[in-house]
Structures are given as C-alpha cells and as structure tokens.
Amino acid sequence: MTTHSYLEYALTLLGWLISNGIWDTITATGLFALPLLMKLISLWLKAREQGADEGDAGGLTLAWMENTVYVALIVIMFTCVPLLNIDLTQMKYNTDRSKQCNFSMPVAPDQSGYAPLVSDISGQTAAVPVWWYLVHAVSKGLVSAATATLPCKPDLRQLRFDVQHSRISNPVLAQELRDFVMECYSPSLSRLKQRGGELTYSESQDVAWPGSSRFMTQAGYYDTDHARSPRSAWPYDNNRDAGLVNTGNGGYPTCKQWWSDADVGLKPRLLAQVKPDVWQSFKKLAYSKENYEEAVLRALISPRNMTVSQDGLVYRGYGGNVDPTLTNALARTGATFGHSLASLAAFPAFDSLRQALPMVQAILLMVLVICIPLVTVFSAYSVRTVLTLTFAQFGLMFLTFWWELARWLDGWMLALLYDGDTHSSWNLAGIQNTQDDLIMQFVMGTMFIVLPAFWMGALGWAGIQLGGVIERATVNGTADANKSGGRMGDVITKKIGK
Structure with a gap:
C-alpha cells in the first residue's frame, strides 16, 4: 500500500x-x-x-x-x-x-x-x-x-516561492553587504551618472544591483574602488593598500575582489545562504548557471528582502513580491x-x-x-x-x-x-x-x-x-x-x- x-x-x-x-x-x-x-x-x-x-x-x-x-x-x-x-x-x-x-x-x-x-x-x-x-x-x-x-x-x-523567501540568516554577512553597497556600489553608480550617456534597457537592468557586470568588467569602477575599512579575509597588501593604515586586522580589497573572490568574496558566501534544493531545481531548467545565480542573488539582496531578512516582515502577494516597485505596491491603473x-x-x-x-x-x-x-x-x-x-x-x-x-x-x-x-x-x-x-x-x-x-x-x-x-x-x-x-x-x- x-x-x-x-x-x-x-x-x-x-x-x-x-x-x-x-x-x-x-x-x-x-x-x-x-x-x-x-x-x-x-x-x-x-x-x-x-x-x-x-x-x-x-x-x-x-x-x-x-x-x-x-x-x-x-x-x-x-x-x-x-x-x-x-x-x-x-x-x-x-x-x-x-x-x-x-x-x-x-x-x-x-x-x-x-x-x-x-x-x-x-x-x-x-x-x-x-x-x-x-x-x-x-x-x-x-x-x-x-x-x-x-x-x-x-x-x-x-x-519562485523558495527563492523569494530565502533570507540572509547571518547578520554579520548582512552588515557586510550593506558596507559593500555604501563603499562600492553607491560610488560606482554615482560615477556612472556623472559621466552621463544613454543606457539601453538591458544596461539599466544590469546596473540596478550591486553585482553589476558593467561595474565588474569596465575600468574605473570596481577595479579602482576598494573597501574603506580593513577586511580580515584579505591580508594587507603593500602594493594594493599603499597609503592605507595597516591595523593588523586585514587589508583593503578592491570592490571586485570583495565581491567575487572564491570562498571569501561576498558572492560565494551569499550563494551559500540559499538552500541546496533551490540549486538542484535550477539545474533541471534550461538556464545557464550564470543566469540563475544572478537571478537568485538579485532576489536575495534586493532592498525589500534585506528588510525582511532583518526585521521579519512578510511578503505580500502569492509567493511573495520582492521587487519594491510602484507596480507591486498599487499595481497598474484601471x-x-x-x-x-x-x-x-x-x-x-x-x-x-x-x-x-x-x-x-x-x-x-x-x-x-x-x-x-x-x-x-x-x-x-x-x-x-x-x-x-x-x-x-x-x-x-x-x-x-x-x-x-x-x-x-x-x-x-x-x-x-x-x-x-x-x-x-x-x-x-x-x-x-x-x-x-x-x-x-x-x-x-x-x-x-x-x-x-x-x-x-x-x-x-x-x-x-x-x-x-x-x-x-x-x-x-x-x-x-x-x-x-x-x-x-x-x-x-x-x-x-x-
């Protein structure tokens, strides 16, 4: 039976x-x-x-x-x-x-x-x-x-429900992500606006989150900006950190290193916050690993989700809405x-x-x-x-x-x-x-x-x-x-x- x-x-x-x-x-x-x-x-x-x-x-x-x-x-x-x-x-x-x-x-x-x-x-x-x-x-x-x-x-x-309800359970990691936004993402986004120029729709979507490939790959963004306080996961480097005080508590990684370095970077540690079942489900879909990892990270570190992770709020809507737009707040007209x-x-x-x-x-x-x-x-x-x-x-x-x-x-x-x-x-x-x-x-x-x-x-x-x-x-x-x-x-x- x-x-x-x-x-x-x-x-x-x-x-x-x-x-x-x-x-x-x-x-x-x-x-x-x-x-x-x-x-x-x-x-x-x-x-x-x-x-x-x-x-x-x-x-x-x-x-x-x-x-x-x-x-x-x-x-x-x-x-x-x-x-x-x-x-x-x-x-x-x-x-x-x-x-x-x-x-x-x-x-x-x-x-x-x-x-x-x-x-x-x-x-x-x-x-x-x-x-x-x-x-x-x-x-x-x-x-x-x-x-x-x-x-x-x-x-x-x-x-979708599992992804949208994934949380950053480690408060230290959540605070480090906020530091990254303040010390890396915000300066790079401000610099992009100062330089002017028109962005296509896909480019606008790309720069709408801290893991932007544009900021990672183009010169003058994450490759030049660095952490403003020492990070223990990176040792002090005399060439990279010249002019910055050596407190003995670590070095000052560039924003690119801070985000993407294997094991110690923010990206691999954030990905580890997601349940293994989610990754197993995505592997069965016809999506590349790069695409679904980016999609999950976008949801995990969205401003709305960061608030939920720390304050215990609940999502509205069926399966949760993590995109804090006016469309999701009051939706469209008519x-x-x-x-x-x-x-x-x-x-x-x-x-x-x-x-x-x-x-x-x-x-x-x-x-x-x-x-x-x-x-x-x-x-x-x-x-x-x-x-x-x-x-x-x-x-x-x-x-x-x-x-x-x-x-x-x-x-x-x-x-x-x-x-x-x-x-x-x-x-x-x-x-x-x-x-x-x-x-x-x-x-x-x-x-x-x-x-x-x-x-x-x-x-x-x-x-x-x-x-x-x-x-x-x-x-x-x-x-x-x-x-x-x-x-x-x-x-x-x-x-x-x-």
Whole structure:
C-alpha cells in the first residue's frame, strides 16, 4: 500500500486501526447479525403480501432469503473481515514521480513534521479486508500511471516561492553587504551618472544591483574602488593598500575582489545562504548557471528582502513580491488596479489552499476508512453500498492527479510568460515578480478547486451520487485555510480603499 502525502502515510494506518476496533466491537456484541436479521424479516413480510397468483410464497421467500444470505456472506468475507496485515514497515511513501523526473525527496515521512504522529502508531499492526486492499492498490496505481503521463516539469511556483523567501540568516554577512553597497556600489553608480550617456534597457537592468557586470568588467569602477575599512579575509597588501593604515586586522580589497573572490568574496558566501534544493531545481531548467545565480542573488539582496531578512516582515502577494516597485505596491491603473487589490487577499489564500488540500484529502480518506464497517453493516451488507464506498475511495485518491495536473499547468503557463528574452536574464522564472499576468494567476489558483469539482461531477455522470458530498467536504475543509490566508490581504485592501 502506497500513499502520496506524509499525512496520508500515517493516517491510512490510523484509520484502519480504528476501523479494526469498530469491527471487533460489532462482531463481539453480535450486532453484525442484527441488520441481516431485520432484512430477512422484511423479506418474509414482503412474501406474505404476495397474492395467490404469484405462486408458491414459501418457495419465493426461501429463494429471496438464500440470495440475501449468500450476498451478505460474500460482502462480509471480502469487505468486512480484516485478513491482510499492514504496518508502517509495509507501507510506502510514493516516490515514483520524483524518480521519474529526477527530483530529490528532502526527507522521509518519519523525518518530516509528522514524525510525532508516525512515532505514535509505529509498531502497531492493522488488518485490511481483501476488497479494500485491492481498491487501494488499484486506485493508487491509476493515480501514479496518470501522473506519469504528465511531462516532467519543475514546479516553478514553488521554486519562485523558495527563492523569494530565502533570507540572509547571518547578520554579520548582512552588515557586510550593506558596507559593500555604501563603499562600492553607491560610488560606482554615482560615477556612472556623472559621466552621463544613454543606457539601453538591458544596461539599466544590469546596473540596478550591486553585482553589476558593467561595474565588474569596465575600468574605473570596481577595479579602482576598494573597501574603506580593513577586511580580515584579505591580508594587507603593500602594493594594493599603499597609503592605507595597516591595523593588523586585514587589508583593503578592491570592490571586485570583495565581491567575487572564491570562498571569501561576498558572492560565494551569499550563494551559500540559499538552500541546496533551490540549486538542484535550477539545474533541471534550461538556464545557464550564470543566469540563475544572478537571478537568485538579485532576489536575495534586493532592498525589500534585506528588510525582511532583518526585521521579519512578510511578503505580500502569492509567493511573495520582492521587487519594491510602484507596480507591486498599487499595481497598474484601471482593471489591473482592481486585480492587484484583489490579489492582496487572493494570492496568499491560493497558497494556503494548495498547502491545505492534500491534508484535507488525507483526513477524508481516514474518515472514509473508519466509516466502512459501520456503513456496510447499516446497509445490511448491500452490494450497492459497497460499490458506492469503492467509488468514493477511488474518487478521493484520484484527486491527487488533478492537483498534479493543476500544478503542471501552472508551471507551464509561468514558463510561457517568462521565457522571453526580456525576462530570461534579469527576471528569470518571474523571480522579480514585476510583470505578472494577474488574471492568469487568478485562473490557475482556482484550478485546484475547479478540476476536482469537475471530476466529481463526472463521477455523477456515471450514476455515482457522491461527487457533491466529497466536493463540499473538500471545499469546506479548506475554507478556513483559504480565508485565513487572505485575511491580511482583505485588511490591506480595505485600508487602501479608504
């Protein structure tokens, strides 16, 4: 038995442990026979109501009772009696998709945030009826097969989120970066303005951050400016530091050395602040190392991010806006202005929704497993009820594919939006988040609800009247997370409206 989320990994076993306890209680008290007895009595009463023209009432009653007992025995044997043992050592967290697309899994379920829950039920063994074991295996197999048909594409939304939420955790390094801006970048930028001349759009973007290649390569900028206070990582050099006092605490590197020297330069130390998973994700994209390192550094050392890193502020917008422009503050005019105000509430809500959906799915699957013995007994072992429960479990499990599809479409649309030459160099994958297509983000955010809703409607076409129940449970279960994610945006929107 496999699962597709950490929470489902633990709750699947927990659900069957509780289900086994309920079934044991039903059998120990003899309640399992009561619904069957009542159904046999109803058949007997029905036979007594038959007229003389219906034939032998006794033979008819006997045939009905035999059929009912035989069906009940089959249902009990295959759907109620626990026969196949499972525990956490036999269950597996599904990593087929990660292996197919060469994604690295960060942790195992028992090393994740659900480790206490996994530990609580570790060592316990549950038993699963044959039918439900088969349904679980087939459903998960179909989910994996359907997901495998999607071309491998990194989750650009998650990648952008990780980059935009990267922090400079070392306060000493953050202060050194501020010193570099004051002692190197600001003088070079001022010198560039004094020299005059027109800059192209790409040149303007290049000089808009401290790691500018123009300042690094052209004479008269970072090659002549130097640190104004000694830096212990560079020893005092009589030729380079002539005329500067030797305090014994280090030398005065040029701005080019200060930024780019291997190991001790600001650039390699800033790159080390980013999680390794981010670099692994970028390696799978069709970007050069130089381009994606520059894009990440631009986001990491942007003025907005520097404030966040030190003061603990939170980003606004879906996945965070690190580019402190007027466009991101109030967005554009007209219709775009309205979309931007709405996005303050909607985009954090979408992010919360995406995080909450698999959790709600895992809890609903556990509840369904717990309900199986009770619902089956109350239905007097009806085959129709068993089939309804079967499609309910399959429908819930297959939601994983629709969310994977929505995530894939989201990444594909982002790639189309930001794959142009105007973005690839300085706003790679939309990390700077300046020219987002807001309508596209609204549409893709709602796809995580619309696609499952359509799927449940499709189950209804097949005559399975459970789509509405599961849809309402999913929507209601994520409503609080959705609302809380957008609550702050609502407050900001109202303040702006005033």
